[in-house]
């Protein structure tokens with residue numbers, strides 16, 4: 001049973017074909033990094049335009065790579081939200097048109113549910129109940145995942161998402177966009193204990209996150225140390241090379257800044273894993289899933305494996321952690337098994353809670 005997945009919620013146009021809910025036959029991702037990089041973040045109007053350009057070739061490529069024709073498809077799965085509404089509309093409208101024209105069942109999928117399902121593609125399923133930490137540029141959410149893929153929200157960020165904090169800190173320091181991958185590469189060169197950040201105590205739900213205070217603490221640190229020359233040096237490097245390599249970054253980044261990056265990354269990782277551990281204990285979870293773009297972070301992966309959590313922890317491989325369409329098709333497979341399909345009233349929704 002083959003499902004075509006389509007994802008266009010943010011700045012990646014993606015299509016994938018999966019078989020029987022598990023096997024990824026193709027997964028094509030057209031990134032818009034070159035379009036948005038120079039603006040230091042995603043520009044919604046440009047994102048919609050790029051999706052319009054990419055959607056047809058990306059879907060054709062995913063079908064061709066998997067040797068699939070439209071007649072082979074059991075369903076078309078599409079991200080319906082949350083995300084940028086203009087971006088979502090491109091995927092949803094295209095999926096609806098294809099589904100209508102070829103009489104193929106349509107399944108609308110929540111992007112966050114997709115991130116959770118990415119792990120099912122490689123593990124063949126995890127023991128439930130599970131705790132899922134979805135940590136990306138738009139989300140930092142902890143869920144309990146029950147049988148039948150029921151979800152309960154345990155906690156979420158009250159301000160910035162963890163990936164957003166990576167991106168804002170990187171931008172502030174002149175490392176460009178997206179910030180997560182660059183900080184990940186440079187953090188091992190710094191001392192993670194060099195800068196101590198004091199985090200505000202959270203009132204109310206102890207499983208909620210907050211990263212804006214940490215971002216401000218980095219800003220204060222930058223203001224207290226004269227960094228304008230080195231920041232200008234990195235901005236100049238970015239104008240010469242769109243994606244500088246590690247050596248090039250190291251040449252324009254002094255030790256104290258590497259220490260700052262390492263300390264920032266360690267603080268984010270500690271916050272994520274501390275609450276995940278509490279959530280596991282509180283729910284008696286039998287497995288933990290960490291997914292979303294920030295799940296690519298090598299420091300987070302290493303720390304999670306050595307954190308001695310009381311259950312196994314699963315990460316999707318990096319290509320399935322960031323936005324992709326295989327995860328959307330995987331989530332749709334579970335819905336199809338339960339007989340859930342969408343009607344023509346399927347609409348793109350910028351805010352779409354999972355539960």
Ligand code: KG4
Pocket residue numbers: 010135136137138139162163164166167178179180181184292293294295296297298321322323
């Ligand atoms: O899941 P994703 O591709 O898109 C969203 O749904 O947001 O996540 C993108 C986010 C960006 O904020 C990016 O900086 C972050 O994930 N990211 C990372 C790493 N790779 C991507 N953050 C930390 N370390 C990484 N290696």
Ligand code: ZN
Pocket residue numbers: 111115136292293322323
């Ligand atoms: Zn995402």
